[in-house]
Amino acid sequence: VVEMPVRIRLSLHGCTNRPFYHIVVAPSRFKRDGRHLEQVGSFDPMPNYNNEKLVALNIDRIRYWLSVGAEPTKPVYKILGLAGILPVHPRSYLETERRLRDINNRTGIDKTKE
Amino acid sequence: VEPTFGIMSLRFCRGVYRLIILRASYSNGCVPLTPAVSVDDERVQDYLGYMTGIQFDRLYVKQKEELSLPKYRLLTEEQLKRVNEEAMKKAKNLLKMTPVLPEREEKGQVKDRDPRIDRFDDSKWLFTDISMGREDKNRYIVVREPNGVLREATWEERGRVCQIYFPKEGRKIWLPTLLTPEQLPDVLERGHHLHVLDLVCVQCEPDSSDYIRVHHTVYEHIDKEGHYQDLYSTKHYGGLVWYLLLRDRLEGLITAMLEHQQFEEAETLVKLYCLCLPNSSFISSSPDTGLQLIQEFCSHKGYSRAEEIVKKSLKDTEQSLAIQNHD
Numbered sequence: 121v122v123e124m125p126v127r128i129r130l131s132l133h134g135c136t137n138r139p140f141y142h143i144v145v146a147p148s149r150f151k152r153d154g155r156h157l158e159q160v161g162s163f164d165p166m167p168n169y170n171n172e173k174l175v176a177l178n179i180d181r182i183r184y185w186l187s188v189g190a191e192p193t194k195p196v197y198k199i200l201g202l203a204g205i206l207p208v209h210p211r212s213y214l215e216t217e218r219r220l221r222d223i224n225n226r227t228g229i230d231k232t233k234e
Numbered sequence: 235v236e237p238t239f240g241i242m243s244l245r246f247c248r249g250v251y252r253l254i255i256l257r258a259s260y261s262n263g264c265v266p267l268t269p270a271v272s273v274d275d276e277r278v279q280d281y282l283g284y285m286t287g288i289q290f291d292r293l294y295v296k297q298k299e300e301l302s303l304p305k306y307r308l309l310t311e312e313q314l315k316r317v318n319e320e321a322m323k324k325a326k327n328l329l330k331m332t333p334v335l336p337e338r339e340e341k342g343q344v345k346d347r348d349p350r351i352d353r354f355d356d357s358k359w360l361f362t363d364i365s366m367g368r369e370d371k372n373r374y375i376v377v378r379e380p381n382g383v384l385r386e387a388t389w390e391e392r393g394r395v396c397q398i399y400f401p402k403e404g405r406k407i408w409l410p411t412l413l414t415p416e417q418l419p420d421v422l423e424r425g426h427h428l429h430v431l432d433l434v435c436v437q438c439e440p441d442s443s444d445y446i447r448v449h450h451t452v453y454e455h456i457d458k459e460g461h462y463q464d465l466y467s468t469k470h471y472g473g474l475v476w477y478l479l480l481r482d483r484l485e486g487l488i489t490a491m492l493e494h495q496q497f498e499e500a501e502t503l504v505k506l507y508c509l510c511l512p513n514s515s516f517i518s519s520s521p522d523t524g525l526q527l528i529q530e531f532c533s534h535k536g537y538s539r540a541e542e543i544v545k546k547s548l549k550d551t552e553q554s555l556a557i558q559n560h561d
Binding site: 161167170171172173174175176177178179180181202203204208212213215216219220223 | 345346348350351352353354355356357358359360361362363364365366374376377378384395398399
């Protein structure tokens with residue numbers, strides 16, 4: 121018996137230097153961009169004209185798949201956490217801390233240069 | 235000067251069905267009065283529908299379609315009658331008055347705050363629920379700000395995002411420049427009232443601020459220039475009449491009606507006035523007499539030009555009656 125848990129994950133579309141993700145329900149053994157059970161949304165990581173990142177979520181279907189045991193991957197969990205559907209993932213807190221630390225380090229370096 | 239109106243008075247319009255709010259009948263021309271009957275009332279809709287009129291050449295020539303060969307059908311008298319009735323029904327459907335609603339309340343309440351993800355990103359994240367079977371105005375659309383606040387999307391954001399994922403035909407994602415307050419006066423100067431109103435009906439929801447603003451600007455311009463006939467026999471005419479009625483500025487409208495020999499429509503307008511503003515100082519002493527009623531109304535209000543026209547046409551009818559009796 122081969123383990124094939126069903127996941128909710130991002131599948132990469134778009135083109136070179138322009139990623140665009142579909143949020144997709146698929147068993148983990150299927151190809152990343154290949155066959156899937158259902159598409160439940162999309163995520164555009166590039167901010168638009170209004171500096172917004174657009175995420176579409178079919179919340180009814182996501183709820184169903186979560187209820188039957190589908191596991192969201194970390195990026196998808198992060199998205200669902202930011203959307204208010206699931207609690208905010210600790211990864212978001214970690215990424216924020218690291219980001220602020222990097223910003224501080226950079227400004228620190230600039231200050232020392234002056 | 236664009237008229238400003240109190241939102242409280244408009245809320246009254248919507249929520250109050252048969253209660254009559256006593257207010258001075260004199261209006262300063264900008265702030266709308268509270269009508270005794272709401273615009274959705276059957277009688278009001280009937281009157282406005284009658285005033286709108288049906289001109290088939292205006293209704294059916296407007297649209298540009300693909301060229302096709304003309305179709306000929308051989309019909310009996312009865313079939314022809316039935317086809318005409320259907321055409322009339324279709325025309326009435328096209329002429330159904332556009333909705334008049336109070337402005338919607340702003341959205342944007344904060345749902346959740348999380349200071350631990352403050353500055354998690356430089357841009358906002360806009361989440362939309364694309365579940366089937368939801369109405370656009372009830373969709374779960376939220377924004378996660380860079381400072382970690384999760385709030386409901388504003389109407390502007392909602393409109394844009396619904397148009398991206400559930401596009402409506404003819405609607406643009408961004409408001410057309412034609413409808414912005416900077417460009418609109420210039421467009422109206424060129425006389426494109428009908429085009430602008432059709433555009434805004436497709437683009438905006440009836441209770442959005444843009445819809446109301448554009449409609450009011452167009453109505454003001456039409457009233458100023460006297461182009462009432464531009465909207466005659468269209469679905470926008472009822473809205474124009476209702477707007478002017480609530481602000482008690484019917485002089486231009488009634489004069490234009492009489493100049494175009496629309497005496498029954500003018501009589502309907504006076505009847506609508508009596509129905510909706512019963513506390514005004516005009517109470518007709520002789521009800522249901524067409525031209526007499528109009529004359530009384532015009533003389534009471536001081537619409538001199540309109541009164542002239544009515545007096546002249548009364549004299550003409552008297553003369554023709556006299557000639558008939560003589561014969």
